[in-house]
Amino acid sequence: MSSSVHDTIRVNDLLLTVPLLTGAVWPKPPGQAALQPVLISLAIPHDISSAASSDDLSQTINYSLLCSLLRESFNDKTPPLETLETLTSRIFDVLFSRADLILREARLKVTQSRAPLNCRAVGLEADATSSGSSWTADYVKHFCVDLECSTIIGVNACEREERQTVRVNISIERWDSLAQRHNWVNYRALTRTLHEVNAHFSLASYIAVVTLEHLWVASPDPLQPIPFVTVKAAKPYAIVFANSSEIEIRRTYSDYPEAFARERRVEPAQGLDTAHTAALALGSNLGDRFYNIELALRLLEAPQAVLGLTDETVTVAVIDTSFMYETAPMYVTDQPSFINCACMIETNLAPLKLLQLLKMIETTVGRVPSIRNGPRAVDLDIILYDNAVIDTRQNPRKELDDLEGELVVPHPRLAEREFVLRPLNDMIPDILHPLLHQSISTLLAGLDSTSDAIPMSKVIPFPRWPSPADYVFPHPSVDPVPVTLTYWTYPSGSSPTYRKTGTNSSRQTRVMATLNVTPDSFSDGATHNTLPTALKYAQSAVAAEASILDVGGYSTRPGSAFITAEEEISRVGPCIAAIRSDHPHLPISVDTFRPQVARAAISAGANCINDVYAFTGPRSYPFTTELEDARGCMLEMKKIAREFAVPVVLMHSRDDARANKDYGAYKYAGPGQAVVEGVRIELGAKVDFIVRGRGGVRRWFVIVDPGVGFSKTLDGNLEVLRDATAITGDVYVGVGNRRRNSLTGYPQLIGASRKSFLGTILEQNTGRKTDPKERGWATATIVACAVQQGALVVRVHDTHEMMDVVQVANALWGSAAIKASYAI
Structure with a gap:
């Protein structure tokens, strides 16, 4: 069973006597049943900690009731059962139909102890899970004992x-x-x-x-x-x-x-089938690689236009994406580096029809035939299709690297390719390979690497907005795809090569300069709220080699004045447009939680959204997808991020920054870990909803911010800063039914510049009160800590000074130089 629950309640070898039409020691005439002794063993994953700590029996499963239920339902008066498989199905029917048992999954072992001649026993085991009023079994093992x-x-x-x-x-x-x-x-x-x-x-x-x-x-x-x-x-x-x-x-x-000999799989004539889930790999190493992949993904969701179909029932939807990676070429090394990623789709296209769609997309985007494993504008492969094993080759010995017109699933080179396994591991680490029966994470961990291999790096592309005046998008069936302005690289973190060498030259922390065009921001209100002063600050940030400029027009300081979206747009729109005109290659983010402001800012020249509420808007704590305002805001922000293909910074917050500082619900995580666990679970829930499902934001565009200074005590802020790496670590979270950390692998932005908790620390020993502008040295300490913790970006006010701190800290803990990659 794949359950993450670590406790199990068992009933072992419960004896039942049931009439079976098959399997008696001596064969009976057709249709004549024989009473047979059958042993039933049942294993039920169930968290027993609540019952153990409180002696509350309602929190456990009554195995006496289980036994009585089975003995009453299956005995010598039961109508004849055809086979052991029939008996097993009927038992699952009984178990999962009882509301008082609350079973979600179970493993059942049915043993016929008086088996046909020549063996001691026969039987089967099956794993089943409930879904609403029904159940499904996805693993069955038949066995013969002591032949x-x-x-x-x-x-x-x-x-x-x-x-x-x-x-x-x-x-x-x-x-x-x-x-x-x-x-x-x-x-x-x-x-x-x-x-x-x-x-x-x-x-x-x-x-x-x-x-x-x-x-x-x-x-x-x-x-x-x-x-x-x-x-x-x-x-x-x-x-x-x-x-x-x-x-x-x-x-x-x-x-x-x-x-x-393998059979040739025959596809339905029209290529339509029921709903299926497939994993696709994408790669590009010619031209604007990020444009090529984004265009391919958009065309993927427009199968009618690509294939020239009139059937509106044909559907393909991207439901999850991996991180994006820059990868050294494999096999043929004398070619540009690849951008690789993967996605999960839901489709009613049968495998060969889906393959036809992918080949048409490759042609549309610009792939032309080349040498095997050679350069291409875009390459799309079906890696997994449900749990199916498919091989359309008439000759099973046909070269696996020459499959033109054929389909082999799972992809025959999957287990040897880190550039395929790693993206899959981002989305489906626990899915089993249908042939090897090892999880994706196990296959990835088992890869061998040479010490001189170039590690894979994750990448974040930034689009160019507004588009160049001469830009013409030639595909009217999908939203226009922007050309790429620049991209950032950062370590994949757990690459086999990285683990072996302990180095990764792409390790670096970048600086986000903070430009508040507001009259009431906590540290620099009314300082840069005119166009000349804003442009002067932007020029200074560029001179200091900041990697990105963050422009905000609405203060999130507690007690700040409310302004309308129109007023916020009037503040940030002209400012961003002027900065974009002066600095065409500078990434610009807009600090806003309002969809209409984000759209206007991107149209003016921004190419990143920085949202302190992680797309849910204010007054959304505690967050659930049932909150109408939060859901509406999130759907609109997701739509904008998808349409414009921009990176997004998603911050952990709990509405008012001064309130909701109790993380007692997460104290199970241990001393000094409650706030970290709270961030993982609360922000992780939002990020999952933003990335997964139809219309999700591409995973490679997401940067997470633990929200230092927002709804956290002094000790809570220090806990987050001290252990920021753990926020995005590959760990299990929750209590009882634990699950993988939803934030695993995401890059982090740390924004603690001039925050009030720094003033509190400075005041503790001497009583000296400080204005925000006097907290530069204190901020430098936090920035150095953020670099040591592996943050991708630090958000600061004093760009020149903090750039010095980052340069030295990068030399200590990462790469000594910060280099923006403008080559696409």
């Missing part, structure tokens, strides 16, 4: 003279439901065949291939899903001082290529 016979086997001379007992145990695993009748096992036919084979050839590998042949013949589509057969062959009398000697092997069809 025995006497045969001549062994390498010693004495073993060649007399027969000895060989005891064989077999299991057949499929990742499929119980509903597929052709995957049910005829135990009598299988055990009879294996007993005859075992009497003559007690070789585990031969037993495995015979079992696979039995399954192949029984199934009309033996590749869907592929079974895995495990054979354990033991000799109980081979070693005097041991219970037995034994070998164990695990085999599937691909282990016997001569015996099992």
